Amino acid sequence: MSTxxxxxxxxxxTISVITNDGRNIVGVLRGFDQATNLILDESHERVYSTxxxxxxxxxxxxxxxxxxxxxxxxxxxxxxxxLDMSKLRAHxxxxxxx
Amino acid sequence: MSGRKETVLDLAxxxxxxxxxxxxxxxxxxxxxxxxxxxxxxxxxxxxxxLRDADDPLKTxxxxxxxxxxxxxxxxxxxxxPTDGTDEISNPFVQxxxx
Amino acid sequence: MLPLxxxxxxxxxxxxxxxxxxxxxxxxxxxxxxxxxxHLREVICTSKDGDRFWRMPECYIRGNTIKYLRVPDEVxxxxxxxxxxxxxxxxxxxxxxxxxxxxxxxxxxxQAKGIGRGMEDAGAKGRGKGGxxxxxxxxxxxxxxx
Numbered sequence: 001m002s003t004x005x006x007x008x009x010x011x012x013x014t015i016s017v018i019t020n021d022g023r024n025i026v027g028v029l030r031g032f033d034q035a036t037n038l039i040l041d042e043s044h045e046r047v048y049s050t051x052x053x054x055x056x057x058x059x060x061x062x063x064x065x066x067x068x069x070x071x072x073x074x075x076x077x078x079x080x081x082x083l084d085m086s087k088l089r090a091h092x093x094x095x096x097x098x
Numbered sequence: 099m100s101g102r103k104e105t106v107l108d109l110a111x112x113x114x115x116x117x118x119x120x121x122x123x124x125x126x127x128x129x130x131x132x133x134x135x136x137x138x139x140x141x142x143x144x145x146x147x148x149l150r151d152a153d154d155p156l157k158t159x160x161x162x163x164x165x166x167x168x169x170x171x172x173x174x175x176x177x178x179x180p181t182d183g184t185d186e187i188s189n190p191f192v193q194x195x196x197x
Numbered sequence: 198m199l200p201l202x203x204x205x206x207x208x209x210x211x212x213x214x215x216x217x218x219x220x221x222x223x224x225x226x227x228x229x230x231x232x233x234x235x236h237l238r239e240v241i242c243t244s245k246d247g248d249r250f251w252r253m254p255e256c257y258i259r260g261n262t263i264k265y266l267r268v269p270d271e272v273x274x275x276x277x278x279x280x281x282x283x284x285x286x287x288x289x290x291x292x293x294x295x296x297x298x299x300x301x302x303x304x305x306x307x308q309a310k311g312i313g314r315g316m317e318d319a320g321a322k323g324r325g326k327g328g329x330x331x332x333x334x335x336x337x338x339x340x341x342x343x
Contacts, residue, residue: 021264030273031198037233039200041273061273063200063266065233068217106228106236107257118253122262124218138259157244176216179240179256187252190241 007032010074015040017064018071022093024048026075027062036066046085048093053086070096107178109134116181117142121174124155127165128181138172198276203268204229206276212237213267214258219245222258233260 010029017025017038027043040062047055112131119127119140129142145168149161207226214222214235224237235258242251 019264031200031203033199033201037200039198039203039273041270059267061268061270063204063268065260065263065265067261068264106230106234175259176218176262177256177258179253183252183254185252187241187250189250190252 007036007038007072010072014075014077014080016071016073016075017069018073018093019064020068020070020096022095024093025059025062025064026080027059033066036069036072038062038064038066038069038072040064048088048090050089050091052089053084054088054090056085109140109178112178112180118177118179118181118184119170119175120177121170122176123174124150126150126158127168127170129165129168132167135172138175138178140170140172140175140178141167142170143167198273201229201231201233203273203276204233204235204266207266207268207272210269210272212269215264215266216258216262217264218262222256224256227255230260233263234258235260235263235266 007029011031013029014026015029017027017040019025024046025040025043026046027040029038030041031039040059043059043062045057045059047057049055109131113133115131116128117131117140119129119142121127126148127142127145128148129145131140132143133141143166145165147163147165148158149163151157151159204226208228209225211223211225214224214237216222221243222237222240223243224240227236227238229235236255237258238255240253240256242253242256243249
């Protein structure tokens with residue numbers, strides 16, 4: 001119930017999702033359900049590395065299963081557009097250990 | 099939405115045929131489907147488990163273990179596919195990079 | 198829009214499914230249910246590290262083992278059309294129920310079913326009952342088959 005209310009305000013906005021396997025996927029939220037399954041449109045994955053800049057892989061239209069989602073976050077597009085991905089360095093996330 | 103009652107896959111057509119079953123946890127079993135129920139509990143005859151590499155459980159090896167007549171618990175069944183027509187092939191994807 | 202509606206709309210389309218164990222399955226979606234269990238046809242299975250491949254004519258995948266599904270972009274446009282046309286179609290769908298049995302009491306039980314199911318299902322049902330229905334009561338016969 002409460003998860004539903006929280007995500008409703010993000011529909012048609014760009015969001016950032018971190019999955020249990022440590023991936024960061026950015027896309028436009030088109031829909032969701034009680035299980036936090038998400039529809040992400042025009043999505044891409046951001047691959048972080050300490051050796052080179054952030055790589056962006058185009059993924060397209062995705063349905064992500066709620067079981068596999070760790071974090072859903074709003075994305076400030078203006079702020080995001082001003083990021084120079086090629087200069088960003090970060091450790092890749094480790095997968096969630098159950 | 100349809101498909102709530104009837105299962106997505108009609109297992110009737112696999113009865114007395116070879117099926118490959120993958121179970122949660124990674125075990126892989128091949129056998130002749132003798133029976134099933136709506137919970138996806140399966141009865142497999144002459145079942146053979148395809149053993150995996152002890153160091154790398156993702157890799158299946160050529161080693162096998164005969165199990166005979168078994169019941170696969172439905173909750174543990176991850177994937178069911180017919181063995182008929184299932185073959186290992188070379189990389190069918192044209193893109194050179196696996197990204 | 199619900200993820201499962203999108204998936205349902207993706208029936209017949211090619212898609213990529215990654216399982217929690219890292220294996221990926223490329224195939225055409227035949228069917229899916231409310232648990233996200235899916236039935237694929239013409240499948241290529243890729244091992245987690247992407248170095249081994251298997252071809253299988255079809256496979257059934259339990260929904261809770263899925264990590265994500267990648268569906269063709271155009272499918273999302275079809276969902277909107279479909280949900281719209283389904284809403285339009287709903288009221289006349291009630292008409293289909295009278296078919297088969299002449300009496301309303303007996304029909305009431307199956308009424309709920311008739312509404313909930315897809316058009317194909319309702320059609321198939323109507324056909325099956327068509328013979329006896331036409332004999333017992335003329336009332337049901339005329340409707341629904343439009």
